Amino acid sequence: MDAIITDPPYGINYVSQTGAKIKNDKSPFIWFLYDAFRVLKSGESGRGSLVCFTRWDVQQTFIDAMKLAGFQVKSEVIWDKVFHGMGDTKAAFAPSHENIIFAVKGKFSFPGHRPKDLVTFQKINSSQMVHPTEKPVGLLANLITSVTKPGGLILDPFAGSGSTLVAAKKTGRRFIGVELDDDYYQIAQRRVEEAVE
Numbered sequence: 001m002d003a004i005i006t007d008p009p010y011g012i013n014y015v016s017q018t019g020a021k022i023k024n025d026k027s028p029f030i031w032f033l034y035d036a037f038r039v040l041k042s043g044e045s046g047r048g049s050l051v052c053f054t055r056w057d058v059q060q061t062f063i064d065a066m067k068l069a070g071f072q073v074k075s076e077v078i079w080d081k082v083f084h085g086m087g088d089t090k091a092a093f094a095p096s097h098e099n100i101i102f103a104v105k106g107k108f109s110f111p112g113h114r115p116k117d118l119v120t121f122q123k124i125n126s127s128q129m130v131h132p133t134e135k136p137v138g139l140l141a142n143l144i145t146s147v148t149k150p151g152g153l154i155l156d157p158f159a160g161s162g163s164t165l166v167a168a169k170k171t172g173r174r175f176i177g178v179e180l181d182d183d184y185y186q187i188a189q190r191r192v193e194e195a196v197e
Helices: 033-039 059-069 137-147 163-170 182-194
Strands: 003-006 048-054 072-080 097-105 118-120 153-156 174-177
Touching: 003 137, 033 059, 048 059, 048 137, 059 072, 059 097, 118 137, 137 163, 153 163, 163 174, 163 182
Parallel strands: 003 048, 003 153, 072 118, 153 174
Antiparallel strands: 048 097, 072 097
16 A cells, blocks of 8 residues: 555544434544554555544544554644534634644655645535545545555545545545445445546
8 A cells, every 4th residue: 555545433422413423433443553554565665654634632542553553653734624613612612624644654755745734625515425524535635646646556444435535536546445334335436436537
């Protein structure tokens, strides 16, 4: 694998406005990180990187687990979602960003120019989402092209509705996606088939 680009369950018991839940979201789902490290390229065989979405209150848990798995944590990337979400509207600042951890296996260098750690892409309107934590394809395409070359192999072990896979296809990368939920698997399969490079 050249890169693992994923949005695992944060461990926050997420429930959307429509009542949709995320499987395995009782505690930060860090258990994939050892296998993620194992399957990534490193050294002479290529550059291996991990781009992992998280949230401020569980971010350190993911960082610690990445280090224990063998990763070098290199950067925090901030996704500016332009519009804010809900949450506690009376006693918490309106959340308008998400945290992304960038980590590498072995020696890594960007395939092109050095990307900035603030990426602005408008979040998907909740009425248009097919998955409760769906990310914009444009955001994922930006991340993919920042860390891989065309033809590179991307893994998303929490594929959801397939946004990362669609972005990989549109940017000329190969991809593997894994999804536990049968309904989202079917949606992801359809979206990938409909995507045009």
